[in-house]
Amino acid sequence: MLLETRKLTIGYGKPLVRDIELSLDRGELLLVMGPNGAGKTTLLKTLAGLLTPLDGHIYIDGVEVTHNPKSVGRYIGYLPQLSLYNTSIFPITVYEFVKNAYEIYLKSLDIRLSKNEIVRRVAEVLDMVGIDRELWGKSIWKLSGGQRQRVLLARALVHDPLILLLDEPFSSIDPEGRKVFADMIIDLKRDKLIILTCHDPIILVNQSDNIMVIGRGSYVIGKPGEVLRDEILRKFYGDSIFGVEKHIHIYDFHS
Numbered sequence: 001m002l003l004e005t006r007k008l009t010i011g012y013g014k015p016l017v018r019d020i021e022l023s024l025d026r027g028e029l030l031l032v033m034g035p036n037g038a039g040k041t042t043l044l045k046t047l048a049g050l051l052t053p054l055d056g057h058i059y060i061d062g063v064e065v066t067h068n069p070k071s072v073g074r075y076i077g078y079l080p081q082l083s084l085y086n087t088s089i090f091p092i093t094v095y096e097f098v099k100n101a102y103e104i105y106l107k108s109l110d111i112r113l114s115k116n117e118i119v120r121r122v123a124e125v126l127d128m129v130g131i132d133r134e135l136w137g138k139s140i141w142k143l144s145g146g147q148r149q150r151v152l153l154a155r156a157l158v159h160d161p162l163i164l165l166l167d168e169p170f171s172s173i174d175p176e177g178r179k180v181f182a183d184m185i186i187d188l189k190r191d192k193l194i195i196l197t198c199h200d201p202i203i204l205v206n207q208s209d210n211i212m213v214i215g216r217g218s219y220v221i222g223k224p225g226e227v228l229r230d231e232i233l234r235k236f237y238g239d240s241i242f243g244v245e246k247h248i249h250i251y252d253f254h255s
């Protein structure tokens with residue numbers, strides 16, 4: 001298994017969700033759902049080594065990484081929630097944003113590449129996510145929401161990680177852009193494990209192997225058909241769930 005957790009308890013001082021047991025492999029897509037404040041971002045940050053779990057264990061490729069965040073870096077690409085990037089702190093171009101992240105990664109692992117190799121990889125990954133070359137010199141704060149998400153995806157992908165953690169990647173993307181972004185994710189899924197938080201599972205439900213719903217201190221995980229059921233979702237979302245024929249809709253008050 002590429003990523004496993006045993007009795008993982010996440011939270012800030014006091015537990016948000018206890019005893020999370022995950023067993024996930026390459027080529028899989030896990031959608032993580034749950035109401036606002038349930039702990040979705042906290043889970044992703046904990047798996048990314050950015051937060052220390054309150055209890056339990058995380059294994060990548062069979063090796064325990066729980067208290068060794070440095071060892072997680074090469075495996076994981078993390079796309080944070082866009083809201084974190086809404087304010088411009090300092091001016092940085094699209095190209096520099098991805099290049100800086102790559103250089104920091106290489107330095108952290110003491111990997112030496114030539115300038116040309118770095119330039120080639122950054123160009124390759126920006127092309128891969130479909131960012132036109134005329135945008136490369138533009139400040140990332142001047143991009144549209146959808147373009148910025150692509151740049152964040154490029155940054156998450158630049159070191160070719162096996163695990164991609166995507167925190168609400170569809171926020172601020174219009175329906176057409178969502179479809180394009182979803183197709184990119186489906187393509188990446190071929191040789192990676194992807195864990196993605198979202199409020200509306202519909203867009204990727206047919207490609208997901210498992211769905212996890214977290215909330216009220218607990219969680220459930222299973223095949224989409226086992227989890228996306230009225231009585232299960234009602235447990236986590238209460239009355240904000242309503243079923244219409246075979247579709248389940250969730251009110252998204254997030255934005």
Ligand SMILES: Nc1ncnc2c1ncn2[C@@H]1O[C@H](COP(=O)(O)OP(=O)(O)OP(=O)(O)O)[C@@H](O)[C@H]1O
Nearest residue numbers: 012016034035036037038039040041042043081254
């Ligand atoms: N740095 C922090 N310190 C203390 N508590 C925090 C911190 N960050 C988040 N929290 C709290 O932890 C809980 C879970 O937050 P988290 O961001 O993981 O939820 P979420 O499920 O991702 O929510 P959303 O759907 O709104 O993004 C919330 O109650 C939040 O206020």
